[in-house]
Amino acid sequence: MSISEHHHHHHDVAHGQSHDYAKANKAYFNSSDVVTELDDHPVFVEFANTVGAALRDTYPFDPNSSTALDFACGTGLSTRSYAPYVKSVLGVDISQKMLDQYIRQAHAKGLADKMSCVCTELKGVEGELDGAKFDVVTCVMAYHHFGSVPEITSILVRFLKPNGMLVVVDIEAPSIPGKAPTDVNSLVVEGLQDLDHVAHKRGFKITEMKELFEGAGLVSFDMKHLTHVKVEGKFEVDTFLAVGFRPGEK
Secondary structure, eight states: OOHHHHHHTTSOOOTTOTTOHHHHHHHHHHHOOHHHHTTTOHHHHHHHHHHHHHHHHHSOOOTTTOEEEEETOTTSHHHHHHGGGSSEEEEEESOHHHHHHHHHHHHHTTOTTTEEEEEOOOOOOTTGGGGOOEEEEEEESOGGGOSOHHHHHHHHHHTEEEEEEEEEEEEBOTTOTTOOOOHHHHHHHHGGGGOTTOSOTTOBOHHHHHHHHHHTTOEEEEEEEEEEEEETTTEEEEEEEEEEEOOOOO
16 A cells, blocks of 8 residues: 555545454545545655665565565555566555556556556465465555554465565654654644544554564564655654565575
């Protein structure tokens, strides 16, 4: 999911569905035109480019061999930021409307030979995605919408090859060490409290992400501040990039 989808996802979906986040997300994104209209918004494109650059600094992509899975990919804004540097990337999302835009943009940007997608909700059962394993699994600006992040993390790890890397980009909690929150950032994150379908309303602390990754069996955890994102009159957040690796085979 891109940063543009992250913001507009925060509108009320349907009261009473607050504990079925997947259903609420699917309903909203299949009925909204807002996200596709913002897919080329300069702030969001800049953010996606920052994500792509950070990924390339973190992992030695090989355009002839590296395979990637972008989970909750939305319209593929973040997917496109690193697609040129991999052999192939599979986008997964529960909204077909978002994936229709993903496909349109892949063709428009000349990346259709590298970018494919599938509309499904991963459950962690045997045989999903035809048993495919990937060098890199990414999830951008979607974690704070998931009802159970330990479950999602464990599911994503299943799709990693040995020594494969999981990357999560999301909202920094105000108390991340060494990063003093601004008053504005604290208020914006605090404001998520009123949005029933946002599961994690204060972002994530480094200790939380470390526990999530290590609990799913990942090693060599690292997390760093990524960038500050601001759209005038709409939202302002600090973001992080967290990585972990699936251990190699003994």
